[in-house]
Structures are given as structure tokens and as C-alpha cells.
Amino acid sequence: MIARAAVLLLALTGPAHAEPLVCGAPLSFNVTRDQLPATQAAITRKSLSVLVLGGAAATGEAAHNPEDSYPARIQARLRAVLQGVDVTVTTRAAARRPTIDILKSLDSDLSTARPALVIWGLGGSAAARGEDTDAFTDIVSDVITRSRRAGADIVLMTMQYAPALSHIVNFGPYRLATMHSGDVAGVPVFDRYDMMRNWYNDGVVNLDATGKQDRINVARRLFDCVAEAFTTGLTHALR
Amino acid sequence: MSGARGSSGSRDYRLDFFRGLALIFIFVDHIPDNVVSYATLRMVAFCDAAEVFIFISGYTAALVYSRAIEREGAAMGIARIYRRVWQLYVAHLCLFMIFNAEVAYAMKFLDNPLFADELQIGDFQTAEGETFIRVLLLQFQPGLLNILPLYIALLLILPFFLLAMRCSVGLTLTASVALYVVSWVMNWNLPGFPHGNHWYFNPFAWQLLFVIAACLGRAAGLGRHPLADWRWLPRLALVIVVIAGAIRLSWMAHELFPDIPLYIRLPTAWFDKTDLPPARLVSMLALAMVVAHYVPRTARFLTSRMGWIIVLCGQNSLAVFCLTIVMDVMASLALTLTGGTLLSQLLINALGIAIMFAAGIMLAWFKGAGQIPVRPMSVLAT
Numbered sequence: 368m369i370a371r372a373a374v375l376l377l378a379l380t381g382p383a384h385a386e387p388l389v390c391g392a393p394l395s396f397n398v399t400r401d402q403l404p405a406t407q408a409a410i411t412r413k414s415l416s417v418l419v420l421g422g423a424a425a426t427g428e429a430a431h432n433p434e435d436s437y438p439a440r441i442q443a444r445l446r447a448v449l450q451g452v453d454v455t456v457t458t459r460a461a462a463r464r465p466t467i468d469i470l471k472s473l474d475s476d477l478s479t480a481r482p483a484l485v486i487w488g489l490g491g492s493a494a495a496r497g498e499d500t501d502a503f504t505d506i507v508s509d510v511i512t513r514s515r516r517a518g519a520d521i522v523l524m525t526m527q528y529a530p531a532l533s534h535i536v537n538f539g540p541y542r543l544a545t546m547h548s549g550d551v552a553g554v555p556v557f558d559r560y561d562m563m564r565n566w567y568n569d570g571v572v573n574l575d576a577t578g579k580q581d582r583i584n585v586a587r588r589l590f591d592c593v594a595e596a597f598t599t600g601l602t603h604a605l606r
Numbered sequence: 607m608s609g610a611r612g613s614s615g616s617r618d619y620r621l622d623f624f625r626g627l628a629l630i631f632i633f634v635d636h637i638p639d640n641v642v643s644y645a646t647l648r649m650v651a652f653c654d655a656a657e658v659f660i661f662i663s664g665y666t667a668a669l670v671y672s673r674a675i676e677r678e679g680a681a682m683g684i685a686r687i688y689r690r691v692w693q694l695y696v697a698h699l700c701l702f703m704i705f706n707a708e709v710a711y712a713m714k715f716l717d718n719p720l721f722a723d724e725l726q727i728g729d730f731q732t733a734e735g736e737t738f739i740r741v742l743l744l745q746f747q748p749g750l751l752n753i754l755p756l757y758i759a760l761l762l763i764l765p766f767f768l769l770a771m772r773c774s775v776g777l778t779l780t781a782s783v784a785l786y787v788v789s790w791v792m793n794w795n796l797p798g799f800p801h802g803n804h805w806y807f808n809p810f811a812w813q814l815l816f817v818i819a820a821c822l823g824r825a826a827g828l829g830r831h832p833l834a835d836w837r838w839l840p841r842l843a844l845v846i847v848v849i850a851g852a853i854r855l856s857w858m859a860h861e862l863f864p865d866i867p868l869y870i871r872l873p874t875a876w877f878d879k880t881d882l883p884p885a886r887l888v889s890m891l892a893l894a895m896v897v898a899h900y901v902p903r904t905a906r907f908l909t910s911r912m913g914w915i916i917v918l919c920g921q922n923s924l925a926v927f928c929l930t931i932v933m934d935v936m937a938s939l940a941l942t943l944t945g946g947t948l949l950s951q952l953l954i955n956a957l958g959i960a961i962m963f964a965a966g967i968m969l970a971w972f973k974g975a976g977q978i979p980v981r982p983m984s985v986l987a988t
Binding site: 428492533 | 638639705708709711718719720721722723724748798800803804860861864865868871873874875878880881938942946947
């Protein structure tokens with residue numbers, strides 16, 4: 368037990384903490400150590416597999432480079448922090464997909480990637496499609512159950528904040544349903560929507576950019592901010 | 607809707623006041639990412655302003671139109687209801703045009719690949735013919751445009767319920783409860799658009815609240831007090847209101863300060879607005895009972911300077927309601943343009959409420975043929 372804790376401690380006191388946070392503290396990611404038993408065990412075993420499920424944002428297409436997607440950035444940042452741990456991040460994502468479609472391939476994705484940690488970014492496509500919130504909530508609890516049955520911790524990630532859209536697409540109910548589902552199941556929720564809104568208001572990311580190259584740069588910066596906030600929150604919880 | 611008079615003949619300003627207040631809450635709650643919305647009813651009750659609005663609308667509609675039916679005959683009374691339905695329908699179509707303009711504006715930002723998942727909301731603008739038919743059929747209900755269709759649907763069926771109540775109030779209520787239960791068991795709802803969607807406010811469920819309110823309103827109009835014998839009812843209602851308020855506040859505390867643990871966990875389906883689950887219905891009815899019993903008709907705040915302006919807003923509810931929806935769209939737009947800072951949120955809320963007040967006063971002045979209804983000073987005290 369003490370040896371395990373020592374390994375964890377060693378693994379988590381990497382050089383990353385010396386660097387200041389580029390995008391600000393991850394205030395909207397409330398995660399505690401006891402919510403991540405599988406992740407802790409995997410770090411102790413020095414082999415951490417992470418599975419990212421999501422929509423358009425997880426594919427990273429807006430960044431025009433797979434290395435700049437947020438799953439890839441999470442992998443890079445986790446590797447930097449968890450030195451000596453073999454970190455692999457796998458992504459299973461598709462744009463404009465109904466939420467229910469995730470269930471089609473979930474079990475096979477889980478058995479292929481064998482993740483200790485699942486990160487699921489959800490709600491954006493559900494809000495755009497106007498899905499039934501009850502059905503949405505049921506799918507979320509189903510995914511939580513299946514992930515846990517497969518021996519993985521899971522973190523829910525709310526949809527992206529989109530300044531021009533948040534007043535037309537009714538994001539609120541899906542974001543709240545995601546947060547409530549997390550609360551009810553004791554699953555941490557990474558409130559990406561809230562963080563992106565703050566980054567937007569603070570001028571960290573200019574989501575209104577219209578130039579083609581500007582947009583690519585903004586997407587790259589945004590995905591790195593997401594990865595930074597996620598990695599920081601996760602390692603703080605595990606410390 | 608005018609003439610909300612109680613059995614004694616003097617107008618019950620509580621109806622006007624709380625409907626006016628509900629309209630303010632509806633305005634505030636429908637501005638996304640709005641800090642002021644933490645100060646509205648939904649934070650201290652399982653229901654929100656939508657339930658209050660539908661309850662008071664059902665109550666006053668029954669009170670007014672059942673009298674019209676008694677006075678002018680069933681045909682004329684029903685004609686008056688359907689004239690109202692037509693007004694609401696026209697208002698709904700007007701609001702849709704404004705919404706469409708906002709989407710057209712936002713399309714400029716929509717082509718950003720970063721928001722690929724949300725791109726499909728612009729899809730309806732490329733399928734206009736179909737969409738316009740769905741709007742006319744009340745099936746396409748984007749964003750804020752889902753409350754008026756419910757109100758229209760409820761007013762459409764009101765004549766049947768009013769006529770049924772003349773035969774038997776008990777049977778009418780039984781039928782309404784049966785429809786509520788059956789629609790829940792059978793998963794009934796009206797179809798929406800795009801295909802696969804349904805009405806945000808399920809009329810098969812919400813009719814129960816409207817019909818209960820209509821029964822109470824009709825009884826009040828006839829000078830009856832059907833619940834007077836159950837003396838324990840107000841105290842039970844008070845207990846329910848306090849418990850719901852405590853639970854809701856504990857959730858808000860957790861939402862605002864994640865460090866505060868979530869003490870009470872309840873399934874989200876219990877509070878899903880679409881099907882008006884029993885928790886929301888009971889919360890609303892308890893609230894109505896508490897207000898009816900513990901807030902006297904002569905309460906001073908009703909005729910205070912500020913209270914009276916809210917009363918005037920409540921007395922002109924359709925116009926003020928439509929105004930709030932238009933202003934919600936405008937406020938959203940303004941917040942987008944100003945970056946949604948705290949100061950701009952506060953200013954936009956204040957400005958919107960000020961415009962609502964001005965509209966309430968102006969409409970009252972117009973209805974009074976150039977005279978604003980005078981605040982009663984001593985009438986209520988007698």
C-alpha cells in the first residue's frame with residue numbers, strides 16, 4: 368500500500384507543475400481521488416489506457432492535425448506528468464451522431480481499448496438534434512454502468528460552448544442532465560461548456576474568429592486548453 | 607384576460623400580481639447563462655414560472671369564460687375562447703419570424719468546423735417549405751417557441767372541459783387525471799419536427815394542471831369554496847412547499863459551490879418538464895394553496911407602487927408575455943454581442959423588466975381609454 372502510494376506520488380510530481388497554467392485553473396472540474404480507483408491502479412501498474420468517446424470536437428478535425436486534437440493533447444500532457452507510466456489514449460468519435468449511437472460500439476470499444484479511464488464528451492449533438500432529455504439521461508447512465516462493468520473509471524465532459532449558438536440551441540437541459548447524471552452516479556463531470564465560456568470571456572480563445580487559419584489556430588489552442596485543464600484536475604485529484 | 611373577480615365581486619389582485627411576477631421570471635429564466643435566473647422560483651420549488659403561468663391562466667380563463675358562457679350562451683362564450691386562440695396563433699407565428707432572423711444572423715458563425723455537431727440546427731433554413739408547414743402545424747418549436755403552442759392547445763380544449771364541468775366537476779377531473787395517467791403509461795405526446803421530436807410541453811400531461819386550475823377558477827367565479835372543509839390542506843401544502851424549497855436550495859448550493867456535497871439525490875426524470883411529473887404538479891398546487899391561504903387578498907404589497915405595476919403587467923398577460931419572448935431573443939443577441947459580462951447581464955435584465963413595466967402601464971392606459979387604473983387604497987381593507 369505504502370509502496371503503491373510512493374509510486375503514485377513519484378509519478379505525479381512530474382515537471383509539469385512547475386509550469387504556470389496557460390489557460391487558467393480548471394475551476395469547473397470537480398473530481399476526487401475515490402472516483403478514480405481504476406485509474407490509480409493503472410498508474411501503479413505503470414500502464415494507463417484512456418478511451419475518449421465524443422463528437423466532432425474529439426475527432427480534432429477543426430485543428431487539421433490529429434496531433435492537435437484534445438485526446439492527443441491529453442495523451443501528451445499525461446505522458447509528461449506521469450513519467451515512467453505507459454499512457455495510451457484511444458479515440459472513438461464521430462460528428463453529428465445521435466447520442467444513442469454510442470451504445471452500438473461501446474462494448475467492443477471497451478474490450479478493444481481495455482481502458483482504465485473513459486472520457487466522454489457529450490450533449491452538443493443531442494442539443495442540436497433536440498433529443499429527448501429523458502432518453503438522453505438513460506443513455507448516460509447506461510454508458511456509466513457499462514464502463515464500470517468493464518472495470519473503467521469514467522469522466523463526463525459537457526458540450527462545447529459556442530457563443531453565437533448558445534442562444535439558439537437549447538444547450539441548458541443537456542448540460543444539466545449531464546451534470547445531474549454525474550452527481551447521481553458519483554461520476555466526475557468536466558464542465559467544458561463553463562470553462563470554454565470563461566476562456567472566451569477572458570480572451571483566452573477567440574471563438575468568433577472567421578479567418579480559415581485563425582480558426583485552425585483557435586481550435587488548436589482550445590484543444591490544448593481542454594487537455595491542460597483535464598490533466599491538471601486529474602493529477603490534483605490523484606495527488 | 608380581464609375581469610378576474612372573486613366571489614365577493616372585488617377583483618382578486620393576487621392573480622394579476624403573481625401572473626405578472628411569473629412573466630418576469632419567464633423573461634429572466636429564458637436568457638441563457640443569466641446570473642439573475644438564480645433568483646427566480648425554479649430555485650426554491652420543483653416547479654417554475656411555466657407552471658405558475660399555466661395555473662393562473664387556467665384559473666382566470668375558466669373564471670372569465672364560464673361567466674361569458676352563463677351570460678351570453680355557450681356559442682358566444684366558445685367563440686370568445688377561439689378568438690383568443692387565433693390571437694395566440696398569430697403571436698406565435700410572429701415570434702417565429704423573429705427567431706428565424708436570429709438564426710440567419712448566427713449562420714455567419716455556424717460554418718466554423720469547431721461546432722460541427724451543432725451545424726445541423728441551421729439545416730431547417732435549407733428546407734424552408736417543409737419547415738413553414740411544420741411551423742403552421744405548431745410542430746416545429748425551436749428554443750423559446752414552445753410555451754405558446756401549449757397554451758394554444760389548452761385553450762382549444764377548454765370549451766369541452768368547461769361544458770363538461772357544467773354537468774359534473776368530479777367526472778371532468780376524473781377524465782383529466784385519466785388522460786394524464788394514460789398518456790404517461792402509453793407515452794403519448796404530440797409529434798414535433800424534425801421527425802422524431804415531440805412537443806416540449808406535453809399537452810396530454812399539462813392539461814391536468816390547467817383543468818385543476820380551471821375547476822378552482824370556475825368555482826371561485828360561482829362563489830363556491832370547494833376546499834374549505836379540508837382545514838388541514840393549507841398546512842400540508844406549507845410543509846410540501848418548505849420541504850421542496852429546502853431540497854431545491856441544497857441543489858443550488860451544490861451547483862454554485864461544488865465543494866458542498868449533494869445531500870439529496872433524486873432521479874432527474876422526476877423533474878422532467880415535458881411530462882409534468884407528479885413532483886412538479888404537487889409542488890405547484892401546494893404553492894398555489896399556500897399563497898391562496900396565507901397571502902390575504904388585502905395584502906399591502908399588491909397595491910404598493912411596485913406591486914401595482916406588476917399587477918398591471920399580469921392584467922395584460924398575452925401582450926406582455928409575447929413581449930418577454932421577443933425580448934428574450936433580443937437579450938440573447940445582446941449578451942452574445944457584449945460577451946455576456948456580469949454588468950451586461952444585470953443591465954439587460956433591468957432594461958427588459960423596465961420595458962415590461964412600461965408595456966404593462968401603457969396597455970392598462972390604453973384599455974382604460976386614457977386612464978391608468980387607480981391603485982385601490984382603502985377598498986381592499988374593508
